Amino acid sequence: MPLPLASSAPAAAPAPTAREEWWAGVRALLPMLLGVAPFGLIYGVLAVNAGMPAWLACAMSATVFGGASQMILTQLWSAGTPALIVVFTVAMVNLRHALYSATMAPALSHLPRRWKALVAYLLTDEAFAAMTRRLTDTGERMRNRHWFFFGAGFSLWSCWQVSTLAGVLVGAQVPRDWPLDFFLPLTFIAIIVPNLKHRAHLAAALVASALAVACYGMPHKLGIMVAALGGIAAGMVLLPRTRPRKQETAA
Incomplete structure (x- = not known):
């Protein structure tokens, strides 16, 4: 058997x-x-x-x-x-x-x-x-x-x-x-910099930083809002160009 x-x-x-x-x-x-x-x-x-x-x-x-x-x-x-x-x-x-x-x-x-x-x-x-x-x-x-x-x-x-x-x-x-508020930008830099892995991320960070400095004198801290919108726009412009390259690399 x-x-x-x-x-x-x-x-x-x-x-x-x-x-x-x-x-x-x-x-x-x-x-x-x-x-x-x-x-x-x-x-x-x-x-x-x-x-x-x-x-x-x-x-x-x-x-x-x-x-x-x-x-x-x-x-x-x-x-x-x-x-x-x-x-x-x-x-x-x-x-x-x-x-x-x-x-x-x-x-x-x-x-x-x-x-x-x-x-x-x-x-x-x-x-x-x-x-x-x-x-x-x-x-x-x-x-x-x-x-x-x-x-x-x-x-x-x-x-x-x-x-x-x-x-x-x-x-x-x-x-x-x-001047404890000095640690605020340092904290954000420590969080953001390790996550800048693509051109779209880097462009968003650079544009937002430049606008934040340029618009620092705006009333009611509106420069923060302008910098955020500008950084988002810069990242979105480069995002479509970043994705195809990632797909080609994966292929």
Whole structure:
């Protein structure tokens, strides 16, 4: 009687549990927290020194949850900028999150609305960078992938709240005449420069920087808005030329 042949196909690995996925998301964000914590600390100090109430500075970290927009909002607050301009400027800065959401949407389409809202709230630059690594998952690895997204976003959210609170507490002891706002452009430079990987990125950064300097004297910090619009326009002009080259390189 012939013996049955053993299957040569390897056994499929079991799907990670929700707990394993959550901790995997936390671990994926841990290296990035080294840069997030000082950023939140500086924001808390600058917010208090700009005259913002401590409770409002912390509440903004919990609701807005966006480092770049919170920094800009703090500057506009200290300059006495009208509320309408503040809202429009912050909306322009956060416009990139619409692109993040469009990228994440197919991976979240099967989830309940509460999960979509949670991941959307926790979606930031750093969290998006970690989440995109799992967008190509197939089969069983997709089952609890949303817990990975949750763990990545929650670790960043927790670090941001704690560092903001620490900055608010420290800021109350820091003299107002200290030039702490000098660290603001340095922080943005440290975030932006490593991400300038294509000509479109470089053009957007250079045009926005030049316009920000040229329009520095505009009232109500409107130069920030002009610089943002100019940088976006410059990047969009070169973007169609960048994509075909990337496709040719891949081919």
